[in-house]
Amino acid sequence: MPRLSDERDATPRRDAVSCPQRTTNFPKGISSTRCAVLALPLLALSACGGDDSDTVAPIAAACSQAFFTATWAADPSVSVLEVKDYKAGDALPNAAAEVAFNPTLSQTAVADLCFVKLVVGPAHAGPADAPSTSAGVGIEIWLPTKEHWNGRFHGMGSGNWGGGNDSLVGKISETATEAADGTFRSAPRVAGQDGSATSTTDKGHTGATHLSGAFLMNPDGSINTTGWENWSTRGLHLQAVRTKEAIKAYYGSAQKYSYFSGTSGSGRDAMAIVQYLPEDYDGVLAQMAGGNWTKWTTAWLYPQIVYQRDLGGPIAAGKLTSVSKAAIAACDVVGGQHLGYILDQSACRYDPTKDASVLCAADGGSNGTSDCVSQAEARAINKVWYGMTADGSVPDPAVDNGFDTGLAGVRKWYGFNRGTDITGIGFGASLIGADMVALELQNSQFAGPTFKNATGNGAELWKSMSYAELANAFDLGVALQPQFANASAGSPDLSAFKARGGKLIHTSAMNDSAIMPGGQDEYYRQVESMQGSLGATQTFYRLYQVPGQGHAYGSNGTANPDANNPVFGPGELMPRLIAWVENGTAPEGLQLRTTSTTAPVRTMPACAYPAKPTYVGGDVNTASSYACR
Structure with a gap:
């Protein structure tokens, strides 16, 4: 599948009135020309493909339907469905999946946020009741206030078959995925707590359940190639591009760094990004990654x-x-x-x-x-x-x-x-x-x-x-991978992601009952083979196996309820990824630690594959008694 390394997000500029077209061999549905005039309030800006570091003069941004409608006025593929200015404490219209895993979480905005809901065409026509019928790719964007924005963009994936509320007015996405220990955070919570501009996507369908793939079959039983394209890569790419455009319009400058996190099925999304969309993100966190999708499912x-x-x-x-x-x-x-x-x-x-x-x-x-x-x-x-x-x-x-x-x-x-x-x-x-x-x-x-x-x-x-x-x-x-738009995300060629300076942290749960750990190990070995050595691979990609860890919904995946196995702490890996991307500080010395109240407290070194924790003597519950070998 061709890489999307040549398309950059549109950068508003005051001094440009025209720009030459740039074309490349993009997958179906992704424009090969990034040149458009954006009619922004108070200031008409011309947007041409440019470097992510480009900035513009501050504009009178407003969290309003009119402002964002004007932002994409020159792009008929974008429809602004809803814009809402949430204040801290305002009730959210529905609970995200995070509440199901932690009922103590409030269903309110934790900070002042601007919420933008888009749908990006083209549509996939069909009967109204057919799962394959789609208005396009739904995207939700959460923007902190300018004074609280940390300059980062955090894209989040959705598990299983994706889908959901991203293009449904009056609701917010149920997506909530981030930590490998059973801790989940929704996009508005990440935006409010971290200060990152955050977004999600339904990848082109509004399926009522993330567990149904019916949208990928047309009513006549044929393959819904448009649906596969949206689900595999196009929806993810549009999520990145449109969020970056919203960031530039709202804040008057581009993000400094972009990150993506995905677990399980959205871990597949993370792997698709580093393989086929290498220019979209600087750092990617893939946990219990469902790459090689058709094989393991x-x-x-x-x-x-x-x-x-x-x-x-x-x-x-x-x-x-x-x-x-x-x-x-x-x-x-x-x-x-x-x-x-x-x-x-x-x-x-x-x-x-x-x-x-x-x-x-x-x-x-x-x-x-x-x-x-x-x-x-x-x-x-x-x-x-x-x-x-x-x-x-x-x-x-x-x-x-x-x-x-x-x-x-x-x-x-x-x-x-x-x-x-x-x-x-x-x-x-x-x-x-x-x-x-x-x-x-x-x-x-x-x-x-x-x-x-x-x-x-x-x-x-x-x-x-x-x-x-x-x-x-x-x-x-x-x-059928060509017809499925390379949905498996199993290509070991990460050379473009590495060349652009991208960093990837990948975790694999050794007692996962959904995604077989062996497939993730094999993938890493294939990448290492293409890179030529383990050292060359670990400069940008590290895999961590977690003994005893289950799938994303709990820290213990064993049949022993008293296993008390150590795991990564809540939200521990994203800061490590940020330090690697922004400061060049590789994730060394990581430790696993028990999170339950059951005694004893256990610590264990988290070893970058193919190394594994090896006992060298001392207290078996203490990390210092092990070496990564």
Whole structure:
């Protein structure tokens, strides 16, 4: 996919009345010419593509519909839907997702903010009730007052399939994503607390649920290529460009630095930005990043296919928990003590098919409880840990525990690490993975029940798929990347982002039950290979694996509720990213720390991959007892 490195945001200038056109090979829907006259209140400014450092004389900016309508008067693709001047303490029209995770948060503006809601065409026409019908890309912008603006722009991504309220008048985006420890902040909270101009986007659809991919299929069942373009990169690029234009108009000067943060599905957005939109941001924070989107979402169905094909139905949650806890107990010993979570997953070769303590008596085991597992169930769990294969095979963990070989032969994708709480995988799989399979097969009936289409709604036909049929859908997802606008965001070529001085911090949760950690490790190795060395890669890109960490919605992803595993602190990584970008201070000496009140307090060094915390002696709960090796 072509990079968008030549298009810069329009910079108002007083002395320019015309400028030559600049063109480049942009994806469909992104203008190749950045030259327009902006009719601003009190001062007519000509805007031509220029450097981000350009500034203009102060203007009489106002948080009003008239002001921002005039700002984009020369661009018919932009419609200003709503502008509102919020004062600190004013009620917000609806709660962002942050409130669901922290009900104590107020649903009010925490500072004086100017709120701007846009929709940027072109539209994607269609029946009013079709998920694929779209007015364009919705964008919400939150601008602190000039005296409280810190000179930065912070773009935020939205998880799963995105969508939401960004183009709906009278509501605000539900997007809330930032910290890896389960702490979430909405865009107005980030703008009010940090002082950054902040924005979100629906990436071209107003789906009622972030868990449905129905908008990517046209009513006739064909691929919605416009929807994929908006979702994959165009919406993200427009978010950056239009926010920067609003910043220049409102403050009279450009931002000094631009940052993007994304977790989970919006971690995919973060990876798409560094790959395909390298000029849009100076620093990017990607957490539990869902890059290689079509691969891991398709593979998310694999555990359920295993259960259906091998067992005729799912394994009871108590059985899964019992085996996962046994894996932890077998592999968590450090310095003679049980940590309660696995520190080094690559060293764990626990095999429930050979563990009498979890096997039922009928299968030669000694477990007489209702949570005992049969040999068939134990083998199925080994398959979940190893990852997707084309024929449902799994090697003996003593030979290959999932870390000994990469993706070769029949192995399609990675599995979930031992000790992970895998009891809830079916929920996500049926809502996201199933929709992905429907889009790959171009048959809506393979999707989950939230998938609506004129050719037929989701009927969960995925449940009847064989191993070979799921593998075929996986391969189609790879082959269809041109039609899907390179939505997987799996390109390891980050040379343009590095060349512009960009910095990327990426975290991976080692007990993530949604996005397989192995895929993120593999991606880093591919980038390193293209860069030529680890040293060359770590000058701009660092990956941190967090043992015991779950997905974005909690700090403990293990089956052991008492794991008490150390994690990154709330909001810790963004300041580190800012220091790296603005001061050249690389993120050295990072530490993980327990956030629960459960004793003991634990600290652990956060090691830049491929290094991992290695015990060297002393108190196992203290970071000084470990070295990154």
